[in-house]
Amino acid sequence: MRKPLAAAVAATSLLLAGGACAADKLKIGFISTLSGPSASIGVDIRDAFTLAIKLNGGKLGGLPVQLEIGDDQFKPEVGKQLAEKYVRLDKVDILTGIVFSNIMLAAVPEAFNAKIPYVSPNAAPSPLAGKQCNPWFFAASWPNDAFHEAAGKHASDKGYKSTYLIAPNYQAGKDSLAGFKRFYKGKIAEEVYTKLGQLDYSAELAQVRAAKPDALYIFLPGGMGINFIKQFVGAGLSKDIQLITPGFGSDQDIIRGVGEPMLGLFDTSHWALDIDNPTNKKFVAEFEKEYKRLPAVFAAQSYDTALMIDAAVKSLKGKVEDKEALRKALKGAKFESTHGPFKLNTNQYPIQNYYLRVVGKDAQGRIVNKTLATIFKDHGDAYVQDCPMK
């Protein structure tokens, strides 16, 4: 008698536990920049995320996904309102999607206060890596400075004696050039800050010509970069000065806008189309099949974000109600990302390799980024020692 009873009790309690904890669906709040000149970035992030869910049969971690998508219109206040709505009204389990650091920093306190994890597919600003690091913040992308640090290292290794730096006049612009200078040993010819959103660079290009640097490093995302590179080539500077950009500054969205003049340009990134692993091969092939275009680095980051959530929820066997357990699961998530095994630092920013890429033509004659060499191996960030988290 005792044995069956014990079994029955155990079974009932298991059932109860199951009934009480396993959710029937996973609610994800997704905020991104889907309109305006920077929309191509947000669209890549959204498309890769929905692709990951679709390839998984509409599920992440075994749970059907209910995805709430909102457009922040490139405005911090709109991003914050959306975060409020998703957290308070829709009671999402996880928040993600934001492109720009300034919008994310306005929106995430909402998630932090409600103890809801925010998994970042892009923005990973330095404050949240150091002193203000937060247990509810995860970056599936790369620390804001990392591409620029790799670019600085590359410029040093190449022996460029002087480099001219251009970035927009706002915090991320200044952070990027600080990252470059951290690993660059040559002379800084000049450090120029332009207006955010500036589209005509004739005055700056004339100054670059007069300064005669060996290399030129620009942090100009989206439309700014498209215009700058076109005008740089039009002014005849590309013959004498080597242009270097961060990976997102010369990825598919920029290549689509500029075309042939991009050939021969060097950039740095943690990912490329040709990175050889099964996850990446599947991602690139499926993305192209679904959307008839090649993914940019943003799309890869967003795909990784979905994989990270998938791995965490799977390890919980779908019990996402316990927020603390969900947080721990995300921290310990083990999965193969588009750039190999994924690893988080103590501040929950990734530790990964960074590569040198060059823009060239692939076998089908398309203009793409090709991996040339590894610049950093297992590289973290410069702020982790200030983070009290263990």
Next chain:
Amino acid sequence: MSFTLILEQSLNGLQFGLMLFLLAAGLTLVFGIMDMINLAHGSLYMIGAFLAATLVQATGSFTLGVLLAIPAAAVVGMALEITILRTLYARDHLSQVLATFALILIINEVVRMIWGSDMPLSAPEALSGPVQLVPGMPYSAYRLLIIGVGLAVAVLLYFVVTKTRIGMLVRAGASNREMALAMGVNIKRLFTLVFGFGAALCAIAGAMLGPIFAVQVGMGENILILAFVVIVIGGIGSIRGALVGSILVGMVDTMGRAFMPALLREVLTPAFASAAGPAIASILIYVLMAGVLFWRPQGLFPARG
């Protein structure tokens, strides 16, 4: 600071100024003659650029596409005047600002529905590279073309306004509308014509600047602010004022961006100079406008005596 650098920056300033002139000329006529504040002027610039991009794609020729886009934009402008803006002339400035601001938003969304948020438009292949102007100073061939087009339009405009009958009517309307009306000028037709003409100038600017900037929704708003600065500096209603004002603004903006940080570094600490330089450079034209308003509230070349 070498001679070639100053020469190159002057060309940049001239190029930017001449394109501003195309926008400001239409704006100042509409404002001066019809006493109408048309914030949607920038939308015509955007429509011109989108039309040019579409027609260049359809015809396969940059020149042909741009030439076709100009009358097409003029037609759009005149249609806008006849259907909507005409009813606003009798209203006060506040209603006009409100209504034309609404037009900006509506036109932006309509363009997005028709064309999407942006269109590719590139300089013709032959002009995409640099040309050697003086030894050691290659300059973008396309920017030289812009300067040429800008100068040609300015000369043409001068000729039309000072030497033709229609130009006389325009000048009469600008300097004293009531008197022109009393002398039997068909103001209604003149207004529509001026509006279409302004739209055509917008289209030239939009088509020429498209390859340098980007043909996208919302491209008209930023440049519209500069066009207003130009007509305030030049004097409302004056074509000559628009030309001088445009080149002043183009030069001051370019030179400020180019030389302000270096200049500040001579007198201030490097850290402060690099922080203040870009900030000061970007407000320089507004300082210029404030100065003009202080000493010559009517602008440099007032149209009304």
